Amino acid sequence: MKKNETKKNDWKERLNVVYSTNPDYQYETPDREEAATLPPAQQKLRVQLDRKNRGGKIVTLVTGFTGTDDDLRTLGRLLKSKCGVGGSAKDGEIMVQGDCKEKIATLLRAEGYTNTK
Numbered sequence: 001m002k003k004n005e006t007k008k009n010d011w012k013e014r015l016n017v018v019y020s021t022n023p024d025y026q027y028e029t030p031d032r033e034e035a036a037t038l039p040p041a042q043q044k045l046r047v048q049l050d051r052k053n054r055g056g057k058i059v060t061l062v063t064g065f066t067g068t069d070d071d072l073r074t075l076g077r078l079l080k081s082k083c084g085v086g087g088s089a090k091d092g093e094i095m096v097q098g099d100c101k102e103k104i105a106t107l108l109r110a111e112g113y114t115n116t117k
Contacts, residue, residue: 037067040112047105047116059087060101062094062108075111082107 045064051057062079065072069090076089079096083103087096096104108116 035066035068037071041114043067043113044115045108045113045117047101047108049099049101057097058099060096060099060104062096062104063092065092065094078111079104079107 043064043066045062048061048063050059050061062076065075072092072094073089076087076094076096079094079100080087083096083098083100085097085100087094089095105116
């Protein structure tokens with residue numbers, strides 16, 4: 001599929017057009033550019049505990065990651081596997097289930113993320 005062709009389920013990404021009778025009309029879609037991943041020493045990560053909107057369950061949040069979604073998922077996968085728990089990595093933050101704040105901070109420093117709080 002070419003870049004300008006539309007998918008059948010792309011209605012959420014169409015800008016400012018509800019319906020067009022013109023068969024040759026091309027819908028505009030927003031261009032998403034991912035930020036380049038900064039080196040670990042330049043990342044300013046924040047590790048914190050959170051229990052908001054989670055039914056009282058505690059999760060450890062790692063926020064402040066600047067980079068591509070693939071690099072974020074890779075770092076999230078590493079942290080979850082080292083802690084032996086589940087979680088997710090999306091929208092610039094990594095969520096790890098449970099209270100793993102100290103362990104994650106130690107792991108991040110070992111990986112070269114020196115600006116970790």
